[in-house]
Structure formats: C-alpha cells, structure tokens
Amino acid sequence: MDIIFYHPTFDANHWISLLQRQLPQARIREWRSGDNGPADYALVWHPPVEMLRGRTGLKAVFALGAGVDSILSKLKKDPDLLPAGVPLFRLEDTGMAEQMQEYAVSQVLHWFRRFDDYQALKLQAKWEPLADYEREDFTIGILGAGVLGGKVAESLVGWGFPVRCWSRSHKNYSGVKSFAGREELSAFANNTRVLINLLPNTPETVGIINSELVNQLADNAYVLNLARGVHLVEDDLLTALDSGKLKGAMLDVFSREPLPAESPLWRHPRVAITPHVAAVTRPAQAVEFISSTIIQLDKGQHPTGQVDLQRGY
Numbered sequence: 001m002d003i004i005f006y007h008p009t010f011d012a013n014h015w016i017s018l019l020q021r022q023l024p025q026a027r028i029r030e031w032r033s034g035d036n037g038p039a040d041y042a043l044v045w046h047p048p049v050e051m052l053r054g055r056t057g058l059k060a061v062f063a064l065g066a067g068v069d070s071i072l073s074k075l076k077k078d079p080d081l082l083p084a085g086v087p088l089f090r091l092e093d094t095g096m097a098e099q100m101q102e103y104a105v106s107q108v109l110h111w112f113r114r115f116d117d118y119q120a121l122k123l124q125a126k127w128e129p130l131a132d133y134e135r136e137d138f139t140i141g142i143l144g145a146g147v148l149g150g151k152v153a154e155s156l157v158g159w160g161f162p163v164r165c166w167s168r169s170h171k172n173y174s175g176v177k178s179f180a181g182r183e184e185l186s187a188f189a190n191n192t193r194v195l196i197n198l199l200p201n202t203p204e205t206v207g208i209i210n211s212e213l214v215n216q217l218a219d220n221a222y223v224l225n226l227a228r229g230v231h232l233v234e235d236d237l238l239t240a241l242d243s244g245k246l247k248g249a250m251l252d253v254f255s256r257e258p259l260p261a262e263s264p265l266w267r268h269p270r271v272a273i274t275p276h277v278a279a280v281t282r283p284a285q286a287v288e289f290i291s292s293t294i295i296q297l298d299k300g301q302h303p304t305g306q307v308d309l310q311r312g313y
C-alpha cells in the first residue's frame with residue numbers, strides 16, 4: 001500500500017515514522033510538487049490542487065484536522081482538489097476532546113468563580129468580596145453536540161452545572177437536556193448563561209451567534225467560541241458586551257486569522273483571546289485513528305469519520 005503525506009507546517013518525517021510503526025507494510029512518503037507516483041491513501045492539510053488531481057486510484061483522503069471547512073470551500077472553487085467519488089475522512093477526537101474539555105471547564109469555572117470581576121477589582125486595588133454565583137443560575141448551552149461538544153457537555157455535567165445542547169437531531173447524553181433543529185434554538189438559548197460553540201462551519205451555521213440569539217440568552221451571559229470565527233457576528237458581540245447583555249467572551253477563532261491588530265476585540269476589557277489553539281492535532285493519536293481507519297477500509301468495513309460532502313461536515 002502507498003501513502004502520501006502533505007502538511008504545510010507539520011514535521012513530515014515525524015508523522016511518517018509514526019505511521020510506519022502502525023502500518024509496517026506500507027510505503028509512505030512526503031508528497032512534493034511533481035510527484036505523480038502511486039497512492040492508495042493521502043493524508044493532507046491545505047493540499048495543493050496538483051497533489052490529488054486525477055488520482056482516481058485513491059481509496060481515501062484524510063484531513064489532518066477535525067474541521068473540513070477549508071478543504072470543502074476550496075473544493076467548491078476547484079472541483080479537482082479531491083478526486084470525485086473518493087471518500088474524505090476527518091479526525092474524530094484523537095485527543096482534541098480532552099483539550100476542549102480543559103479549555104471549556106477552566107473558562108466556565110473562571111467566570112463562575114468571578115475571577116473576571118476580581119481581576120477588574122485588582123486593577124483598581126480594591127479588596128471587595130463579591131456574592132457567590134449559584135450553579136442553578138449557570139446553565140451551560142453547547143451549540144453542536146457531536147464528538148467534541150458531547151465530551152465537553154459530559155465534563156461540565158461532572159462539575160454540577162445544568163447543561164443543555166443543541167444539534168441537528170436529539171442526543172441522549174446523561175444529565176444533558178437536548179434541543180434540536182432551528183425550531184428549538186430559542187428554547188435552547190432561553191436561560192442559557194454560558195454559550196459554548198462547537199458547531200461545524202456550514203452554510204446553515206455561519207453567523208448563528210448574532211444579536212437575535214444573544215438577546216435570547218440569560219442576562220449577564222458569556223460566549224465561548226471554540227469552533228470557527230464565521231459562526232460569530234463580531235459586531236453583534238461587541239454591541240451586546242457594551243450594552244451589558246453579555247458579561248464576557250472568550251474567543252479562540254476569528255473570521256480573519258490571525259486577528260488583525262486593528263480589531264477592537266484585542267482591546268475590549270471583557271474579551272479574552274487565544275490564537276486558534278483550543279484543540280490541536282496530536283500526531284500520535286491522529287496516526288492511531290488514521291491507521292485503524294485504513295485497516296478497516298482495506299478489510300471492506302465502514303469506519304466512522306467519513307465527511308458527508310453534501311452536508312458539509
């Protein structure tokens with residue numbers, strides 16, 4: 001079996017040695033421009049069009065991340081980016097769920113214990129114990145309840161918060177109230193104090209965190225965007241922060257990345273920012289998932305992780 005690998009920044013030699021350990025019989029190489037040699041599987045991130053164009057012999061392509069929005073948007077512009085009929089797989093969890101849990105739990109606890117307020121008081125040299133928040137007033141609402149959203153919901157249930165999720169169809173996660181479809185979005189938002197976004201970027205989810213949704217949240221709510229920048233209407237967020245409807249926001253992703261220096265988000269005292277690092281691809285776990293998927297495909301089985309190109313995730 002022949003495997004080709006392309007990533008603009010990852011250390012290809014490291015990935016190839018990890019893959020070789022899992023798939024000792026495979027011939028694995030880093031793809032470079034001009035390479036039209038045989039390939040059964042391709043592992044890619046931001047692949048150049050010439051890499052996969054016309055490769056009808058491929059059995060599958062693996063995206064080296066969880067979100068496939070960038071590859072699908074390039075595919076729309078250039079249908080040669082992926083050979084027709086070849087399945088596209090994405091990474092499911094592979095260590096990202098734990099990272100998302102760490103991020104979400106630490107930030108929810110930060111807000112719940114009023115560390116944002118104490119930081120503001122500290123800057124004024126003020127010693128002022130504040131009233132505790134109650135868990136019952138701290139309902140967490142998670143947009144997107146798939147591989148990552150489901151795990152984040154589970155961890156917040158473990159901390160005793162009321163947790164609800166919103167997804168395409170109803171979910172059955174222990175201790176989590178499930179809402180589904182546009183018709184239940186308002187009921188989901190109503191009384192949500194912390195809105196966490198873990199949706200994929202699709203035409204239906206772009207701009208979903210806008211004034212209309214934010215105004216339905218509980219007063220003094222918080223927004224945690226961990227999915228994609230295009231989900232959030234940044235001007236609406238700033239308006240809601242300035243009106244007092246929202247108390248704070250923590251953003252990992254932005255409609256333009258890197259976030260331009262002139263963005264008012266950098267300077268807003270109640271916005272915290274990380275540079276798209278909420279959950280990164282972990283090579284060893286990703287390789288384990290990809291190798292096991294390849295083995296299943298070679299046996300004619302139907303592994304999970306295949307992207308539905310029509311649905312967009």
Ligand SMILES: NC(=O)c1ccc[n+]([C@@H]2O[C@H](COP(=O)([O-])OP(=O)(O)OC[C@H]3O[C@@H](n4cnc5c(N)ncnc54)[C@H](O)[C@@H]3O)[C@@H](O)[C@H]2O)c1
Pocket residue numbers: 066067068091092093096143144145146147148149166167168169181182198199200201202204205226227228252253276277278279280313
């Ligand atoms: N910030 C980061 O570092 C980082 C890292 C990894 C993933 N992500 C983002 O997280 C996203 C989610 O990843 P995942 O593995 O959990 O995806 P997933 O496909 O397992 O889950 C997606 C969830 O969204 C729901 N959904 C999709 N479209 C919907 C719609 N129109 N209405 C209602 N619900 C809808 C699905 O029902 C599902 O529950 C990725 O697409 C990626 O953009 C970000």
Ligand SMILES: O=C(O)[C@H](O)CO
Pocket residue numbers: 064065066067068279280281
């Ligand atoms: O989707 C992912 O895997 C990360 O956000 C990197 O793009």
